[in-house]
Amino acid sequence: MATIQVDIVSAEGEIYSGDASMVYAPAKMGEVGISPRHAPLLTALKPGEVRIEDTEGKEHFFYITGGILEIQPHIVTVLADTALRGDELDEAAALQAQQDAEEALAGISEETDLARAQEELAEARARYIAAQRLKGR
Amino acid sequence: MVAASKIRKAQNQMEASRPYAERIRRVIGHLGNANPDYKHPWLVEREVKRVGYIVISTDRGLCGGLNINMFKTVINELSKRKEQDVEVDLVLVGAKAVQFFRRLGGSVVGTATHLGDKPHVNDLIGAIKIMLDSYSEGTIDRLFLVHNDFVNTMSQVPQVKSLLPVSAIDLGEETLQDHWDYIYEPEATELLDDVLMRYIESQVYRGAVENFACEMAAKMVAMKSATDNAGDIIDELQLAYNKARQASITQEISEIVGGAAAVSG
Numbered sequence: 001m002a003t004i005q006v007d008i009v010s011a012e013g014e015i016y017s018g019d020a021s022m023v024y025a026p027a028k029m030g031e032v033g034i035s036p037r038h039a040p041l042l043t044a045l046k047p048g049e050v051r052i053e054d055t056e057g058k059e060h061f062f063y064i065t066g067g068i069l070e071i072q073p074h075i076v077t078v079l080a081d082t083a084l085r086g087d088e089l090d091e092a093a094a095l096q097a098q099q100d101a102e103e104a105l106a107g108i109s110e111e112t113d114l115a116r117a118q119e120e121l122a123e124a125r126a127r128y129i130a131a132q133r134l135k136g137r
Numbered sequence: 138m139v140a141a142s143k144i145r146k147a148q149n150q151m152e153a154s155r156p157y158a159e160r161i162r163r164v165i166g167h168l169g170n171a172n173p174d175y176k177h178p179w180l181v182e183r184e185v186k187r188v189g190y191i192v193i194s195t196d197r198g199l200c201g202g203l204n205i206n207m208f209k210t211v212i213n214e215l216s217k218r219k220e221q222d223v224e225v226d227l228v229l230v231g232a233k234a235v236q237f238f239r240r241l242g243g244s245v246v247g248t249a250t251h252l253g254d255k256p257h258v259n260d261l262i263g264a265i266k267i268m269l270d271s272y273s274e275g276t277i278d279r280l281f282l283v284h285n286d287f288v289n290t291m292s293q294v295p296q297v298k299s300l301l302p303v304s305a306i307d308l309g310e311e312t313l314q315d316h317w318d319y320i321y322e323p324e325a326t327e328l329l330d331d332v333l334m335r336y337i338e339s340q341v342y343r344g345a346v347e348n349f350a351c352e353m354a355a356k357m358v359a360m361k362s363a364t365d366n367a368g369d370i371i372d373e374l375q376l377a378y379n380k381a382r383q384a385s386i387t388q389e390i391s392e393i394v395g396g397a398a399a400v401s402g
Contacts, residue, residue: 009160011258011339013153029322042164042319044331068332070164070319077160079335082258093263094270097228097247104235104248 002036003055008062008078015080016062023076024051025069034076041071050078140357147350158339165336167319168329175326178273179333182302187224189268189277191341193284193348194231196251200355203285204233207295211283214297226277228264230345256345258338265341272301284344285351293351300337
């Protein structure tokens with residue numbers, strides 16, 4: 001039986017790798033079914049389910065949040081996104097990063113300042129003690 | 138040695154990100170070749186008036202000169218740009234960079250901190266998008282990535298890599314040998330957007346993971362030298378203590394002997 005190699009990879013690692021007799025994926029223009037020796041195709045994926053029928057007839061399901069699908073006659077590669085994408089979501093993330101920057105630079109809610117603040121506190125305390133001693137003389 | 142096992146994990150993560158980056162690079166090569174006439178703005182070089190830097194640092198300290206060395210590199214870059222009358226925008230990853238540039242000043246347009254032991258692409262998307270958007274709008278004309286390169290456990294080298302325009306991608310001999318092309322769905326030009334964005338993100342992600350491996354390696358070395366130094370100090374103090382004790386014993390004996398001599402004499 002003809003088989004096709006399937007790799008599902010994301011930027012953070014490999015998710016699945018193996019032989020299959022049939023692969024279904026949620027392409028942007030509609031679900032595609034891929035048999036071995038499919039013509040080379042490159043398409044964007046939308047959130048949905050990638051279904052793999054392996055050589056023993058067992059089915060594997062993977063939920064992906066989008067990505068890119070690359071098909072060559074003997075190999076299918078799903079470049080899966082690791083996060084839910086979308087223009088609005090991306091926009092929100094960008095806005096968040098910008099706000100973080102403003103806050104961090106203004107010095108609000110910055111945990112990393114704790115160490116510095118503690119240092120300053122220790123210094124102030126030492127000065128206070130020294131001042132007390134001077135007074136006591 | 139907590140850091141030692143974390144290095145291994147970070148290195149595995151680095152390894153795991155490679156297949157994705159390689160494939161996406163190949164896909165870009167194909168897309169570029171498929172439409173020789175179409176020039177995506179991210180692929181075109183233009184006159185440089187303002188540049189962007191994505192600086193990846195660590196979140197926590199106690200890692201020797203790792204961050205400082207990298208900041209030195211950044212400052213060098215910044216002063217070079219200043220000489221050329223080129224302005225600079227910064228996106229900072231990691232709390233240490235935020236701390237540093239708050240004191241130094243500079244136009245910081247985005248930050249991402251507290252990535253933890255396992256950086257996720259998700260945490261970086263926002264910061265990257267700021268830069269990509271300002272590149273598309275023409276605010277910045279080049280984009281660089283600065284992070285520490287993991288050479289080995291003893292050596293980490295700060296590196297400045299060019300991200301945009303994507304001219305460095307090897308469109309490659311491999312693709313020239315192939316006479317086939319993909320069917321594109323939707324248009325290749327639309328796909329190129331998606332693919333390029335993911336490519337940049339995977340590059341930055343890799344930088345973050347690599348920097349984390351560096352952080353752990355530097356921590357391990359810093360902790361080791363701290364332990365060694367403490368050991369040296371303990372040895373010295375032990376010697377001083379022994380000498381003092383010996384001196385007091387000698388004195389006591391000589392007093393006793395002197396006293397006995399006085400009595401019997």
